[in-house]
Structure formats: structure tokens, C-alpha cells
Amino acid sequence: MKTYIGFDMGGTKMISAVVDEQMKIVARERVKTGAHGGAEEVYGRVVEAIRDSLRSAGVDRPEAIGLSIPGPVDRARGVILRTPNLGFKDFPIAERLQKEFGVPVALENDVNAGVYGEYRAGAAKGYRYVVGLFMGTGIGGGLVLDGRLYGGATGNAGEIGHVTVQPDGPLCGCGRHGCVESLASRTAIAKDLAQLAASGKAPTVLQKAGTDIKKIKSGVIAKAFEKGEEAVIEVVERAARFVGMAMAGCVNTLSPDVVVLGGGLVEKLGERFVGPAREAMRAYAMADLVRDVAVIAAALGDDAVPIGAAALARELHA
Amino acid sequence: MKTYIGFDMGGTKMISAVVDEQMKIVARERVKTGAHGGAEEVYGRVVEAIRDSLRSAGVDRPEAIGLSIPGPVDRARGVILRTPNLGFKDFPIAERLQKEFGVPVALENDVNAGVYGEYRAGAAKGYRYVVGLFMGTGIGGGLVLDGRLYGGATGNAGEIGHVTVQPDGPLCGCGRHGCVESLASRTAIAKDLAQLAASGKAPTVLQKAGTDIKKIKSGVIAKAFEKGEEAVIEVVERAARFVGMAMAGCVNTLSPDVVVLGGGLVEKLGERFVGPAREAMRAYAMADLVRDVAVIAAALGDDAVPIGAAALARELHA
Numbered sequence: 001m002k003t004y005i006g007f008d009m010g011g012t013k014m015i016s017a018v019v020d021e022q023m024k025i026v027a028r029e030r031v032k033t034g035a036h037g038g039a040e041e042v043y044g045r046v047v048e049a050i051r052d053s054l055r056s057a058g059v060d061r062p063e064a065i066g067l068s069i070p071g072p073v074d075r076a077r078g079v080i081l082r083t084p085n086l087g088f089k090d091f092p093i094a095e096r097l098q099k100e101f102g103v104p105v106a107l108e109n110d111v112n113a114g115v116y117g118e119y120r121a122g123a124a125k126g127y128r129y130v131v132g133l134f135m136g137t138g139i140g141g142g143l144v145l146d147g148r149l150y151g152g153a154t155g156n157a158g159e160i161g162h163v164t165v166q167p168d169g170p171l172c173g174c175g176r177h178g179c180v181e182s183l184a185s186r187t188a189i190a191k192d193l194a195q196l197a198a199s200g201k202a203p204t205v206l207q208k209a210g211t212d213i214k215k216i217k218s219g220v221i222a223k224a225f226e227k228g229e230e231a232v233i234e235v236v237e238r239a240a241r242f243v244g245m246a247m248a249g250c251v252n253t254l255s256p257d258v259v260v261l262g263g264g265l266v267e268k269l270g271e272r273f274v275g276p277a278r279e280a281m282r283a284y285a286m287a288d289l290v291r292d293v294a295v296i297a298a299a300l301g302d303d304a305v306p307i308g309a310a311a312l313a314r315e316l317h318a
Numbered sequence: 319m320k321t322y323i324g325f326d327m328g329g330t331k332m333i334s335a336v337v338d339e340q341m342k343i344v345a346r347e348r349v350k351t352g353a354h355g356g357a358e359e360v361y362g363r364v365v366e367a368i369r370d371s372l373r374s375a376g377v378d379r380p381e382a383i384g385l386s387i388p389g390p391v392d393r394a395r396g397v398i399l400r401t402p403n404l405g406f407k408d409f410p411i412a413e414r415l416q417k418e419f420g421v422p423v424a425l426e427n428d429v430n431a432g433v434y435g436e437y438r439a440g441a442a443k444g445y446r447y448v449v450g451l452f453m454g455t456g457i458g459g460g461l462v463l464d465g466r467l468y469g470g471a472t473g474n475a476g477e478i479g480h481v482t483v484q485p486d487g488p489l490c491g492c493g494r495h496g497c498v499e500s501l502a503s504r505t506a507i508a509k510d511l512a513q514l515a516a517s518g519k520a521p522t523v524l525q526k527a528g529t530d531i532k533k534i535k536s537g538v539i540a541k542a543f544e545k546g547e548e549a550v551i552e553v554v555e556r557a558a559r560f561v562g563m564a565m566a567g568c569v570n571t572l573s574p575d576v577v578v579l580g581g582g583l584v585e586k587l588g589e590r591f592v593g594p595a596r597e598a599m600r601a602y603a604m605a606d607l608v609r610d611v612a613v614i615a616a617a618l619g620d621d622a623v624p625i626g627a628a629a630l631a632r633e634l635h636a
Contacts, residue, residue, distance in 0.1 A: 163567045
């Protein structure tokens, strides 16, 4: 059996998955990232997690290793350029792992890996032009064009979360104003819901999470939605419409055949988020280009990233 | 000498250019389109113009023919899907010309052909990821990604002129509101200038063109600009900033290495239009992605389209 390692390096936890030729996960090892220890400490845990996952799967040697990184990478040199939280800076992780395991190593950033996973084995399988948007504390984007992960001139294309949809909109984490992320990420939604909770218009939110935006997570939002709290529904649908506007810009520019939406809130709300986003996309995009564009929820959840990383490793090896 | 026909079919005039391997035009025939006569009449003129241009160049038989069409095409089948003004509908022009001249025929829409011409032989030569925007009565866009003209799932990607930059902005020709075309095309600028002319704030415009938006052409706008009419400069720079916002969306999404701006107004104003557009692009795009993006004026003028069509014909033949 040929297998590939699909490794998801996250800010707090990491997953090493052993993935077969059909892109099914046959073994999976979860470990804490241990970011406080610095890059060498994290690197040691990566190696150990890969070994443990191989042992669980009964595999001596994978064909290749794919790593997804929470930050920008230099694919050609196999270097992690930087990670905001994990202490990596110009770290030649591909070379290190290649020496350690004797197999080729692919690097990719995590959003791209997730979009690629959905394309190769998830909701976007069978399409060729894929726009992926993952909603979380921010909004990450990735593109598959003509069947290949697209990086553009810098390798870091797909920053759809920072497309401006409201020129004088709210301050965004990136320092500019009115990016779709500043209006429609889970953080943006939580800010509005905290205010509603404080003013008594979102009782379920108030009861389950109070007014702390860090506690207003996807599950809480979905609960309030299910209870039919009008103000909450309005906030979420407004966010979905901003996402739809950004999708429309992608449709007009790229003419994709599918848009995949993912992240915790989409997983919890499904069509109740996807529907208003799709509707706004259709309203703001050119008829000829948008007519046949499918808009669907991601299917793989947390597995999208390791599966995508493994798929990229497989291509490296092929 | 190997030569290619680069044919630009326009609404009122057509150009048949004989282009050599170095993408230099060695002969050129201009004719009226004769749109009132319908598709067969126009087709007859196309054939005649190609023959005349070959005769001028002393060429018996070109290697291939490239046609640019003012409307959507089906490249694979070689069919003009429709032209708003010329009476073509599902017209199998590639097959007809192939029988007539015995050589392969490439079809492309005119904006894509123009962007490709600038990429192969003009301002964008040497770059690999090109966003092209041509400002005229509308705003047309085209993309070269990783060295190839990009069409997406429908073949008609690159409608950057219809990306929304002001959600509740002016009505656009496409029926939606706030597309960059509705705010920054020459038509949009002319609307504002007609109003300024009527209220005495744009004396040069009033003197040269009156208040008829059809008469307020690029030359008039440039003249008023040169005379330092503040209100005119403000209108033009505002339009350039909207173009820069749309460019920023492309940069965040596609990570190009160059943005080429073309069309009559850019030809006349050069850096006075390109400058404010570049500045707005930098303000609205992600720093990592925009850092090395060049923003330049198109170099080939009216030759961009026939040269691009010839370049596409050449690739068909290669």
C-alpha cells in the first residue's frame, strides 16, 4: 500500500495523517503544538507525530510528506518564511524532514491545502476551477485553476478575505478598512452579536456566551439562529451577503465552476449561511459567468487540510 | 518569411494586419465593417481585407489566422456566439475562413486579444502574470496567468470592469450598480464632466465639446487636464482611484506581477492617470502581494489587438 503523510501544523494542535492512494485517512495522530517551546521544540514534535502516525498505520516509509503551515512558505526552497505564533522564521523544514525520513516533502499554507483537499477528495471533487473561502477568526481563500493549485507571482495568491467590499468599512486585522474579513468573519459576526447580547436582543448568545467575543463561537451562533432570534439571523445573513459580494468579484474575474465555503460557522449553519451568500453572488456577478457556478459547503471538516497536504505530497512524488 | 494574420473586427472599422515571427506588423489593411449589411456582408469584407493585406505584404499564404471579435466566442468550435452590433449569431467563422484560406484559425474576444498583444510584444512583455484593463466606453479586462491567456470555466473570465467597488453606486450598463465601469469608464467620466461643463466649472470641456457626453472624448478630457482645471482633474483622479481599487482586488486574488492599463484616456494622460490608480491599488491591496507589482501604461495602442490575435494564431500553428 502506497501512503502519504498529510500534516496539519496548527497554532495549538497538530495532526499527522497517514493517507492512502484514494485519499482516505488510514491513521491519524493528534498532538499539541507546544508553540511556547520555539521552532526546534515544535519541529521535534512534528517528527515524533509523523513517526507515531506511521506506527499506528503499520507503515515503514511513506512515499512523500505534505505539510500545511499556518503562514507563508517558499515552496521551491521548502522553507517556512514565518509563522505569526509558532516562532518559525526562514526555517528549512523540507530539507530537515527529507533527511529525517528520506522522502520528498511538499509545503503549502493551510488554507490552500484545505481548498486543495476539498478539490481532490471533498465537496469540489470533479470541478476544475475552484474558489475556496474558509470563514473563521479571519477569512482565508484559495484557488484551484484549471485543476491546479494557484499561487500567482508570489505563490501567495487567493487572499480573497482581504478584497474590499465596503471602501469605508470597519478596520480589518490587516490594517485596512472594509475587507470582507472585517465584515463577515466569525470575529466580525461575534462583535455584532456581543453588542446585541448586551442590549438584550440576542438572549441565547447572552445566556451561553455572555458578551465576550472570544466566547461567541460557531456553536453558540448556530443555537441562537435555530431559536429564531431575528437580530442574530439578520447579522449572520448580512455577513453571508458580504461573502457573496466577494464571491461575485471572483466569479467576474476568474469564471470558476464552483465556490466552496467552509469553516466552523458554515459547518454548523450549512445552507442557512450558503443560501444568502449564493443569492448575493448571483445579484452582483455577470449573468453569463455566474449562471452555472455551484456554491456548496465544504465536506471534509478538519480533514480537508491533512488530505490536501497529502494530495500535494502525492503529486510531488508522481 | 513566416507570417500570421492578426485581424481586429471592430464595430465600425476592421484591421487586417500581416504580422511576422517577431510580432511586427509588416502590412495593414483598414476597412469599414459595414455592419448594416449583416453577418454575410461583414464576413465578405473580412475575407477581402485579409486578401488585400496579404497582397500588400507580398505574402501568398499565412501560417495561420487570428481573429479578434467584439463579443463572446466559443474558441473550441471556432464560433462567434454573438456580437451586440454586427449581426453575428452562432456564426462558424473559423470553419469558413479555414476553407477559404486553408490555414488554422484562432478566435478570441477583443479585450483578451489586446491584453495578450501587450503581453507578447508590448508593455507587459517579460512578465508572467498580467492583469490588463482597457478603459473606453466601458472597462474591459483580460488575464494572462502563468504565461497563458486565461478564460476560466466559461472561457470568458476577466470581466474586471464589472467588479463591484461601490455597492450602492451608479447604474451600470450591465444592469447592476457600482461596477468599476459605472464609476471610472470614459463614459462615467464624461457624465461628470458634462455636469461640470454645464455649471461652468470645466470651461475647456464646455468650449470643445459642450455638454454632450458623446462628444467628451479622451482628447478633450486631456486638454482640460493640461489646462489645470481643478474640477476636471478631481473627476479623473477619482475615476483612477476606483480603477486602483478594482486592481487591488485582482492583486489580492491573483498575485500578478504587472497591471497594464490601456485605452484612449490612458494613452492621452499616461502617468497622470496611471499614478493615482497605482497609489489606490497600493492602499487597498495586501502589502506582501502588492510590493513588486508594476503598474504600467499599454504600449501598442490600436496595434495591441491585431498583434495579440496574430500571436494566438501563431500558437495555434506551433
